[in-house]
Amino acid sequence: MSTTRRDFIKTVGSLSLAFYLPLDAKHAPAAAPPAVGSFEPNGMLRIDGDGSVTVWATRAEIGQGVRTSMAMAIAEELEADWSKVKVLQASTDPKFGDLGVTGGSQTTRSTTQALRKVGAQAREMLLQAAADSWGVPKAECLARSGRIQHPPSHRDLGFGDLVAKAAALTPPADPPLKATKDFRILGKNIPRLDGPDIVTGRAQFATDIHLPGMLVASIERCPVFGGKVKSFDASTALKVPGVKQVLQVPSGVAVFAEDTWSAFQGRQALKVQWEEGPAAQVDSASIRRQFEARLKSAGKVVRKEGDPAQALPAAAKRIKATYDAPFLAHATMEPMVAVADVKADRCKVWAPTQAPGMALPSVQAITGLKAEQIEIQVTLAGGGFGRRAMSDFIADAVACSKAAGAPVKVQWTRPDDFQHDGYRPATLHELEAGLDGQSRPLAWLHRFVGGSIAASNHFPWPPEAAELSGASDLAYDIPNLQVEWGQSDTPVPLWFWRAVPASFNPFVTECFWDELAHAAGKDPLDFRLDHLPKAPRQLGRDTFDPARYRAVLELAAAKSEWRTRKLPKGWGRGIAAHAYLDCGTYVAQVAEVEAEADGPIHVRHVVCAVDCGMVLNPRNVKAQMESGIAFGLSAALYGEIAIKAGRVTATSFLDQPMLLMPNMPKIEVHIVPSDLPPGGVGEPGLPPLAPAVGNAVFAATGKRLRSLPLLPKPLRRA
């Protein structure tokens, strides 16, 4: 049932493989023989004569720590000396294989085993090389911290001394992997490799790139979705010092200048007439009316057990509610930016992209070049959250470089970034549930409507593919249950936003479950624990394990002293959980808030319990949970992209505030120990936050908030 982003990550466009490592040395490109004095068993790994180890990360670093965690997985099996490991970023050069899509919290889940194999292969080759040079059996040798040792004869050699010999060997197809208990790097608190560069300002983001002869372009786009340029007058813009030329490009009118500020100044002097198109009639209120009308007719049934329509009239108690969630912008700290250098026979792009392979077809279409003439170098990214899997900002740079006949950096402004995003879909939900005579859940009917990310982007999937998590995979055991989704598209472009539908559905389902608990006169924690399925069950294509769900709920409850600690007057606590089945991670959170009905909401404390399988880097898991909570809280309190006359009204962090330090709650993260395969952590910290806060506000004030964001408009100030 749930065709999800895992498919997206595997099959979008021309991408066909989730993860491909050129594990077989025979497939390494003949054109790139290993440099003399180095050993390059694989496109992702090189060991040099001085013993230094270089790893090329094939996933994008968007703040989730993958550059470090990918290097850790290789270094662990390689038995590398961690202090000699450095990480570089892979490009679309074929030697790196398919770079896939960095998203859906999938990197850890989809790459760890393969990366360990890369490291193990190289380790086995180094062992063989040492054994050969000493004339001893390989089985008597061992690898430790960048050296191969032969304990019986007390000899040892550094990796660097063995590179020439190892390079001549054939990589073993099936190298043995280490036992978890022998790990020296994985599972440890390893600081990220980029730390020193970041704190000194040396870390280079795409926006920091400057090429010789490069122009900076800034593009004026039609503020109305789908609008076009009718005409423009560049005469004043061209008089701005530093401005070189003004050209129409596919996304609008581009001002090319010597430097960024001149390009921005030129843009302000530009006069453009727009053909606004039909979207100019659309605003937030008209979208609401459209959703309300759509909600009146049946949607596509995406899960059905028993028959709630029949069961509800027999219920001892029935409750009904309407919930909604708004459009949201990604608002990465670094506004969209990319650099391109288009020549007659080749094109190079530098971009903070989460999906270089997806961008490639549009680069080909714009340049008319073949894939092998194009190289996209992935750079560091100032945040991603899904936004940087879009190709629009790359297409801008390529089109501008082609038009200007020079290397070009296209720098978006903050208003551009707010107004020309792919937004988290807005949704409207109607729910009805019934309890039987013993106050047990008897029936659950959830109908919701919204636009389709798949349809908005012409992806060849069912329209509901990216809309259902958190709704159709409801965890609880209810004899009569039906979930329906109704498609209601609008001109507002949609895209994946951190946790995608699990950024809104769990708010609805976990708050409504709370309502049902109160209707049943039960403690919300008990009402969750008491109605879990008895055994693992199939939900869509994933297996839901109620024991893991129970364990995170119980851990969060215990650590927050749910049953025992009294809160101060005016405070309330709420609990919520979500099984992020797509990436194999379960999270429960207890939020403690100080709130007044229709007044301010201060989230004081969040206790988070996470089961993400085997933990690769505990400190990073903690950081990602905090990050998901902060991002989720920002959205829960302030997040709303409003539409007026077909355009986004927000142009700044004043219009759309973001969570700041004074409103950051105290956070405790507790990790459930586990030997299960490692799961993702970039997104799963977010889904339980909004419902935990909503439930806590109800506990504090007696007022149930069913509309996101939770703060009344006048109070939405960060």
Add this chain to the structure above:
Amino acid sequence: MAAFTLTVNGQSHRVEASPEMPLLWVLRDRLGLTGTKFGCGQGLCGACTVHLGDAPVRSCKTRLGDVGSRHITTIEGLDPHGAHPLQKAWVELDVAQCGYCQTGQIMTAAALLAKNPHPSDADIDHALGRNACRCGTYLRIREAVHAAAGQRREVIP
């Protein structure tokens, strides 16, 4: 266009530009000091924070013409070896995620510590309370400021 002499990180530079040009773009595009980041250009995020004399300022809202003779310090000049106590604490506590906002956070924190060597949580919230981080690193930022002030050490398990 006018000619300006700027002292940045102890070095003198001659810049010909409009007095209206924000210091941010002078630093980034003219002097190649890209550690100072563009987050909004509206004075609302703090990613562009540098020191003018001892004071933290938002370089996107500081006109070149208003700099005068005041010395400018950017992240590149905070410590020649990246060994400022804040930089060390930041690395040790692994504060950064994507890292984009962090140079602005560090420059803001450095100005705070210069004035107030032992800030309380409330002092830190006040000084850094308008520096946005979309990755949500606030708790570690606060901890690292304390660590740099030598008051608290995070116990890393």
